[in-house]
Amino acid sequence: MIKAVMMMNTQGKPRLAKFYDFLVRCLPVEKQQELIRGVFSVLSSRPENVSNFLEIDSLFGPDSRLVYKHYATLYFVLVFDGSENELAMLDLIQVLVETLDKCFSNVCELDIVFNYSKMHTVLDEIVFGGQVLETRSDEVMKAVEEISKSEAASNSISLVPKSVSGWRGGR
């Protein structure tokens, strides 16, 4: 299971942080920030040309691993447990970045900052509830585009959800 997805820039500013682990999610905001800072301090102390893996039990509990990848000014970080494959997670980061690249054609840090909700849309299509849902970036793109189109359309037409039997029973 994937416990967290994080993006932060090389100065340690979080750009996106999403936690899937029940325990981490229930932590107060400050504790989550501590986690992000902790991850960053480990990452920033890593030399060049070493592996992309870390064992990070100290922050995320036993059997936690971390895979990161460094692109330009951004760190992409995945935290997960023993039921995932490290190399595959590395490729998952690749999928995410490729998709973002297609989304914003040549993605950069600013795209991520200013298209926050879109970032999450992309991520939600790839990782769902802590599990890998989709790894085909074309499919993800299709879904995201459909959402954008529909969102644009719904700005003019408001959707009226059908009233359904659940309401009737209530009275």
Place this chain on the structure above:
Amino acid sequence: MEQLKTIGRELAMGSQGGFGQSKEFLDLVKSIGEARSKAEEDRIVLSEIDILKRKLLEPDIPKRKMKEYIIRLVYIEMLGHDASFGYIHAVKMTHDDNLLLKRTGYLAVTLFLNEDHDLIILIVNTIQKDLRSDNYLVVCAALNAICRLINEETIPAVLPQVVDLLNHQKEAVRKKAIMALHRFHRKSPSSVSHLISNFRKRLCDNDPGVMGATLCPLFDLITEDVSSYKDLVSSFVSILKQVTERRLPKSYDYHQMPAPFIQIKLLKILALLGCGDKSASEIMSMVLGDLFRKCDSSTNIGNAILYECIRCISCIIPSPKLLEAAADAISKFLKSDSHNLKYMGIDGLGRLIKISPDIAEQHQLAVIDCLEDPDDTLKRKTFELLYKMTKSSNVEVIVDRMTDYMISINDNHYKTEIASRCVELAEQFAPSNQWFIQIMNKVFEHAGDLVNIKVAHNLMRLIAEGFGEDDDDADSKLRLSAVESHLQIMSEPKLPSLFLQVISWVLGEYGTADGKYSASYISGKLCDVADAYSSDETVKGYAVSALMKIYAFEIASGRKVDVLPECQSLIEELLASHSTDLQQRAYELQALLALDARAVESILPLDASCEDIEVDKDLSFLNGYIQQAIESGAQPYISERERSCMLETTDYHSQDHHEVPSHALRFEAYERPKPSSLPTQASTELVPVPEPSYYSEAHQPISTSSVSERESSEIKLRLDGVKQKWGRPSYQSSTSASSTPPQAANGTSSHPDVGVGSSSLKPRSSYESKKPEIDPEKQRLAASLFGGSSTSRSDRKSSSGGHKPAKGTASKPPKENPIPVQPPPDLLDFGEPTATSVTATDPFKELEGLMDSSSQDGGSTDVMGVLYSDAAPVTTTTSVDSLLSELSDSSKGNPGTYQSQTSKGPNSKEALEKDALVRQMGVNPTSQNPTLFKDLLG
């Protein structure tokens, strides 16, 4: 896309407007980006919070503006500041019909709230509505929110809809519904335990993506219980085979590998299934061999699959050929230049070494290289490998390496781990006692505060007991070497507290034992310890006790004791200590010094730390005193257990409470108000009863009913573990209680909650009975939360209405529920979990299918339980015949005008009709079902 892109760029350049982002947001991001220090950033964010707080208070905020505020809130919360003042606006936004706003609302809510947040309850309703939306994007958004927001208590409120969505026409929805169900399973396995068969079913989905998604929950399920999935081995193998043979659509390829993530998940599952299972291992060995041949080791993902194969082989019982292939793959990994692959190689080696221990030898050099590598991750992985391959022949080298590394690192967490590993290895493989004590000293010296206190106690015991051989000479040598090494280390500054405790203890017990060191020398050292670490009370306590032992041994052996001046001053200081423990020890020491040799010897015998001390647990020596006290009029002692028993017999309610977690929320309708007691029947007439009772004949004398209640509550207890249907335990137990043989539900009580409430006239029960009447809002909420199961609600009404005894209800027209009455043995079947396929023969099962709104998917729903709780009393009451006739009447009277169910309103009559109708539907659903499903499935 392009458009979005340009907008992003424009914003970056500082132009205004765009997709909801304003100049202010841009400025915020920019100024935070330029902030030089954390303090400056905080200042900016705090002022932003002020602005947002003000703005959110303004009336009539345009929705577009509101969306932007919420994005800003999300942003500041991501930076670690509290944005809770705006949560409610995000919650409100999820109610919006506009997809963009709704999704923004959901996004914000999922980021803001965790499962236990109070506001979740406000979203559940919206989620329920959205799950039934025609727009599959809305459904997806709701499913996404479910995964992140639904908690154990709200699962039952959305579960039926999620189960329906498993058959949605869009594969994206099916996939997410499976994931949501999986999430429920992780959150609260009992709530979906009856739906597990759905996962198996979805494995055969036409869409490979859905099948792939199903592997996630199956992996978890198989991890929990391997044996019940053994039958799937060949299915998984054939899926894997098809995937590797590129039978999946081309779009699933990733870097020229066919569906690698599905392959990896399958390999993980196969590893679980093949573990220790020869036949399963044989089935999968073929495909594993193929994989080794086919995998492209030039890509990252190809190596990921290779690694997964190695992992799988290390779990199953492999053929020698496979083992060889795995070893080859590992050596390729280790020889690679990539640190990632080396890491995987070391990891694989560590796994394989368990089944073929000699495999490591050919990679010795590679392993040593990894040990010297600057990459910390790799180093640690290698230490893990070394730890796994330690034998008594190599323990010295490995532990030495480990301790050196331990000393060199600062990471306390890992230091702890490696220290405990050193200790473990040393304890297990130590070649000599001296070496062992040396290693322990090293570990304690450098990581003393990090190791478990048990390790220290183990060490002390080990020194005291020796190494088990009956060789006193060796033992005393061991002790002497411990004492010597400790005396040497003691002069080092700043030793960890735990280590000092060990040192003090050893010196106290054995410092003077050999006669090599004089008592005054040792006691001087101990005083130094107490002096140097005067802030550490535990160490001081150990030191004083050690002193006491030294002096005791001296006195016992008849030598003259002269207390050192520094020792004297230490005692005096401690006599006035704030710590009562230290005071006590000091007083004891003082007292001991005044005693004669014989007394001292019996108090502190020499080298007796391992002797058992007999404790009189019954305190029998006090018997005389107690007898005396009782004779002079004292109350006899009642044990705690007896006391609680007494409480229980007086209070049925408390018993009931044990089963119902007090925090549990109720999402089902509150039960009808019931007479709080039979003796106060008059008052029941005052309570408005909007629904007719169906069991006027169920009125029974109080004695019988209370007996039956007792029975049912007992049976409820017994059945607790049998089956968990829907979320809330109390509800489960009610269904299980009522699905017991009829004699349990004898008489009036068909609902245990109610039964208990009316048997004991506690204030709370009357409160309960009033509350639902007072608060229709809640009722409505609860009802709407329960979604499409309007029938279950009216069922509940009827069931609780049913056992309202006596006059208040008896006067109503006896409009009967058309319950298809069945003989009790048949009814018992409904307790069984999940009917996977619906047959036309069993009306109840048809009803099940109906409730799930998809005829193929029949998880047994709570309706069954409720329905049953209705049926049970009917079958047992004396007037079954009359009931039967009435039943058939009413079912004739309402021939399938299903539409009437669509009308709203709290009309009890209508509710009853609806109820009747649905039951009718249960009998012959095929003609009517489509209308219902159209609504639900869109």
